[in-house]
Amino acid sequence: MKLLHLDSSILGENSVSRAVSAAVVAQLKSAHPDLEVAYRDLVADPLPHLTLAALADHELVDQFLASDVVVIGAAMYNFSLATQLKAWIDRVSIAGKTFRYTEAGAQGLAGGKRVIVALSRGGLYGAGSPAAAMEHAETYLRGVFGFLGVTDLEFIIAEGIAMGPEQRASALAGALGAAGQVAPVKAAA
Numbered sequence: 001m002k003l004l005h006l007d008s009s010i011l012g013e014n015s016v017s018r019a020v021s022a023a024v025v026a027q028l029k030s031a032h033p034d035l036e037v038a039y040r041d042l043v044a045d046p047l048p049h050l051t052l053a054a055l056a057d058h059e060l061v062d063q064f065l066a067s068d069v070v071v072i073g074a075a076m077y078n079f080s081l082a083t084q085l086k087a088w089i090d091r092v093s094i095a096g097k098t099f100r101y102t103e104a105g106a107q108g109l110a111g112g113k114r115v116i117v118a119l120s121r122g123g124l125y126g127a128g129s130p131a132a133a134m135e136h137a138e139t140y141l142r143g144v145f146g147f148l149g150v151t152d153l154e155f156i157i158a159e160g161i162a163m164g165p166e167q168r169a170s171a172l173a174g175a176l177g178a179a180g181q182v183a184p185v186k187a188a189a
C-alpha cells in the first residue's frame with residue numbers, strides 16, 4: 001500500500017500542520033507496517049509555477065494516481081493555501097488523467113483513494129463565524145479533490161492558532177488527538 005505525504009507550511013518546526021500530518025502518517029504506519037511512504041516537503045523541494053511544458057510532465061500526477069492514501073499538511077496563508085501546495089495541485093489536475101469533460105459534464109478520474117488533510121488556520125472559520133466567508137483553504141481543497149473524483153476526503157483542522165498560546169495549545173492537542181484516531185485504511189474491495 002502506497003502513501004504520499006506532502007507538507008507545505010513555511011514555518012518549519014513551529015508548523016502545526018506539519019506536526020499533525022506527521023502524526024497522521026505515524027498512526028497509519030503503526031496500523032500498516034508495510035506502508036510504502038513517499039514524502040515531499042514542498043517548501044524544501046518546491047515545484048516551479050505551472051507552465052505549458054510542466055503540464056506535459058506526468059511524473060507527479062502518476063505518483064498521485066498510484067497512491068492509495070495521500071496525507072497533506074496545509075497551512076492557511078492569506079485566506080487560502082501556500083503557493084507551494086497550489087503548485088502541486090496544478091501538477092496533478094490534468095485533463096485526461098485525473099478528470100475529463102464529457103457531454104454530461106466533468107468527471108473525476110482519481111477516485112478510489114483516501115485523502116487526509118491536516119489544515120491549520122490562525123483564526124476561526126467555522127460555520128456561522130464572522131470570517132467564514134473568507135475560508136478559501138478547506139473549501140478550495142474540498143472543491144478540487146471532489147472535482148478530481150476523490151470522495152474519501154477527511155480534514156483534521158487546528159484553528160485559532162494565532163489567537164494566543166492557550167488556544168494554540170488546545171487546538172494542536174485536539175488535532176494531534178484526532179490524528180491518533182485516524183482509521184486504518186480499508187482493504188480494496
Ligand SMILES: Cc1cc2nc3c(=O)[nH]c(=O)nc-3n(C[C@H](O)[C@H](O)[C@H](O)COP(=O)(O)O)c2cc1C
Nearest residue numbers: 009015016017075076077078079120121122123161
Ligand atoms: C504568511 C502568513 C499568512 C497567514 N495568513 C492567515 C490568514 O489569512 N488567515 C488566518 O486565519 N491565519 C493566517 N495565518 C496564520 C496561519 O494560518 C497559522 O499560523 C497556521 O498555524 C499556519 O499553519 P502552519 O502552522 O502549519 O504553518 C498566516 C500565517 C502566515 C505565516
